[in-house]
Amino acid sequence: GKKIIITIDGYSSCGKSTLAKQLAKQLGYLFIDSGAMYRAITFYFLQNRVDWNDEDAVAAALQNIKLSFIFNEATGKADIYLNEENVEPYIRDLIVAEKVSEVAAIGAVREFAVAQQQEMGIQKGIVMDGRDIGTVVFPAAELKIFMTADPDVRVQRRFKELYEKDQHITIEEVRKNLELRDYIDTNREISPLKKADDAIVLDNSQLTLEEQFELVMQWVKDAT
Numbered sequence: 001g002k003k004i005i006i007t008i009d010g011y012s013s014c015g016k017s018t019l020a021k022q023l024a025k026q027l028g029y030l031f032i033d034s035g036a037m038y039r040a041i042t043f044y045f046l047q048n049r050v051d052w053n054d055e056d057a058v059a060a061a062l063q064n065i066k067l068s069f070i071f072n073e074a075t076g077k078a079d080i081y082l083n084e085e086n087v088e089p090y091i092r093d094l095i096v097a098e099k100v101s102e103v104a105a106i107g108a109v110r111e112f113a114v115a116q117q118q119e120m121g122i123q124k125g126i127v128m129d130g131r132d133i134g135t136v137v138f139p140a141a142e143l144k145i146f147m148t149a150d151p152d153v154r155v156q157r158r159f160k161e162l163y164e165k166d167q168h169i170t171i172e173e174v175r176k177n178l179e180l181r182d183y184i185d186t187n188r189e190i191s192p193l194k195k196a197d198d199a200i201v202l203d204n205s206q207l208t209l210e211e212q213f214e215l216v217m218q219w220v221k222d223a224t
């Protein structure tokens with residue numbers, strides 16, 4: 001079939017990246033985790049003590065940020081580079097997660113990220129996951145998926161992931177962070193998280209990864 005654009009949006013920790021990665025591998029597509037861009041920008045702001053309530057400071061800081069993705073054979077996904085440094089090891093930490101939704105609500109930050117995301121999709125053959133990919137970044141995408149899952153299931157999944165790296169983390173911290181991010185992401189003024197009218201809803205609370213993949217591959221066939 002023809003090459004298409006697949007968008008995957010949804011709440012935090014629904015398994016968007018896991019699905020996107022599987023699809024990209026199966027289809028030979030590029031997989032871009034757009035959240036990594038907002039995380040890398042947040043990491044830069046924190047490291048350089050940028051006051052993100054100050055518009056001029058944000059504009060100046062963005063001038064000094066260059067983001068790029070480089071495919072990592074070992075993980076099967078692209079790592080994000082911030083000014084030539086691979087920042088994957090840092091951007092998933094709770095310190096970044098606690099601020100990223102605030103930073104991602106800033107108009108100038110979104111314009112900066114969205115312009116680069118749209119450029120990556122020009123050739124199609126791309127799976128991108130995030131919050132506004134089907135609504136704002138690629139409104140004409142051929143296949144749009146909106147993922148949801150039971151909040152408890154999501155907390156457990158993310159806790160497991162973070163605990164492997166840091167045994168001091170608690171379930172309550174993880175739950176609070178997911179609730180906070182979902183709240184800010186859904187209620188922000190610019191490009192809030194919402195289902196595109198033409199997106200298909202995928203609730204994976206009760207699905208195994210295999211079942212989910214089979215279902216979505218059928219949607220891909222229908223769209224190509």
Ligand code: C5P
Nearest residue numbers: 034035036038100101104130131132181
């Ligand atoms: O996908 P991930 O959970 O890594 O995204 C981190 C944060 O980045 C989200 O909670 C959201 O605030 C922001 N984000 C966004 N738009 C996207 C992707 C992520 O606002 N397309």
